[in-house]
Amino acid sequence: DQQVKQNSPSLSVQEGRISILNCDYTNSMFDYFLWYKKYPAEGPTFLISISSIKDKNEDGRFTVFLNKSAKHLSLHIVPSQPGDSAVYFCAASLYSGGGADGLTFGKGTHLIIQP
Amino acid sequence: DVKVTQSSRYLVKRTGEKVFLECVQDMDHENMFWYRQDPGLGLRLIYFSYDVKMKEKGDIPEGYSVSREKKERFSLILESASTNQTSMYLCASSFAGNQNIQYFGAGTRLSVL
Numbered sequence: 343d344q345q346v347k348q349n350s351p352s353l354s355v356q357e358g359r360i361s362i363l364n365c366d367y368t369n370s371m372f373d374y375f376l377w378y379k380k381y382p383a384e385g386p387t388f389l390i391s392i393s394s395i396k397d398k399n400e401d402g403r404f405t406v407f408l409n410k411s412a413k414h415l416s417l418h419i420v421p422s423q424p425g426d427s428a429v430y431f432c433a434a435s436l437y438s439g440g441g442a443d444g445l446t447f448g449k450g451t452h453l454i455i456q457p
Numbered sequence: 458d459v460k461v462t463q464s465s466r467y468l469v470k471r472t473g474e475k476v477f478l479e480c481v482q483d484m485d486h487e488n489m490f491w492y493r494q495d496p497g498l499g500l501r502l503i504y505f506s507y508d509v510k511m512k513e514k515g516d517i518p519e520g521y522s523v524s525r526e527k528k529e530r531f532s533l534i535l536e537s538a539s540t541n542q543t544s545m546y547l548c549a550s551s552f553a554g555n556q557n558i559q560y561f562g563a564g565t566r567l568s569v570l
Contacts, residue, residue, distance in 0.1 A: 348499075374557050385461070385547055385561030386500070431499060435557045443556065444490055444502035444515050 345369045346434050348448035356456050361419040363451050365432030368413065372434040376445065377406060377417050380429045389430070390417070393438050419453075427455045460484070461562040463548050468567045476535040478565050480548030486560075487553035489531035491515075491523065494545040494564070506531055507553065538569045 347366045355361045363377075373394045378386035392399040392406045392415065399406050405418045419426055432448040464479040482489065490505040492515075502515030504523040512523050520542060524532045531550075535542055545566050549559040 346499075351497075376557055383563065385549070385563050387561070388558050391557065433557075437556065444492075444505050445500075445557065445559065446502075446516075447492075447500040449497060449499040 343368075344448075345372075346432055346446050346448040348432050348451050350451050351449070352452040352454065354454045354456055355422050357424060358421045361417075361422045361426065361453055361455070363417040363419075363430050363432075363453065365415045365417075365448055366413055367415075367434050369434070369436075369446075370413070371436055372446075374435040374438040375406070375408060375415050376433045376435070377404075378431045378433060378447075380431065380450070386431055422453075422455045424455050424457065427453060429453070461548055461550055461560050463546075463562040463565045465565050466563065468565055470535075470538050470567065470569050472539060472569060474535075474538050474569075476538050476567065476569075478533040478535075478546055478548075478567070480531045480533070480550075480562055481529050482531075482548075482550040482560070483529065484550065484552075484560070485528065486550035487528075488551045488556050488559075489525065490549040490551075490559060491521075491531065491533045492547045492549065493517070494547055500547065503533065540569050543567060543569045 376391040377389040379389045380386040408415045429450045433445040461482045491503040492500040506525040522534045548562045551559045
């Protein structure tokens with residue numbers, strides 16, 4: 343049973359426009375959410391995160407929105423740049439800080455930025 | 458910069474072989490993780506460790522074991538490799554105080570023939 347779902351395997355956006363990547367989750371116990379970015383032949387790298395007590399977090403061109411009632415989060419990239427072309431993984435955690443536990447990842451969305 | 462190094466980028470093994478995947482991190486992180494990535498399935502947690510000699514099962518531990526004898530090194534062991542263990546294996550590490558920000562290695566692509 344998949345607890346973190348990314349229903350769009352791929353997304354194509356024109357350079358300079360906004361990219362919106364979506365993620366849904368089913369486990370209401372998740373306390374912290376993250377987005378990781380992965381280029382081919384590299385490991386995923388952390389991009390941005392949000393705690394369950396917030397509904398928005400912004401870092402430069404990247405903004406993550408959380409709608410707890412809908413169990414939905416989204417990543418907005420504006421403006422989109424060619425270097426943003428990558429696979430984006432949504433991830434969720436039961437813990438917001440310390441301790442140890444793995445992350446639960448979605449299947450990923452391949453974002454392609456068209457020139 | 459945090460560096461997580463996986464010993465092999467590509468590995469080809471035969472069914473039934475014992476396989477060791479090695480991972481080393483240089484940032485004194487308490488936590489280390491092993492995931493596998495498969496097309497259409499994303500990343501799935503196999504095992505993790507929060508301290509030397511400590512290990513916890515993840516979501517798909519069957520057919521795998523792990524070893525953490527030193528803080529910086531976390532090994533994934535396939536006791537008897539099978540074709541369904543052909544996959545990309547990713548190691549990650551994190552501080553205990555912020556376990557969600559995980560730093561990943563580049564991965565080992567394992568083919569079991």
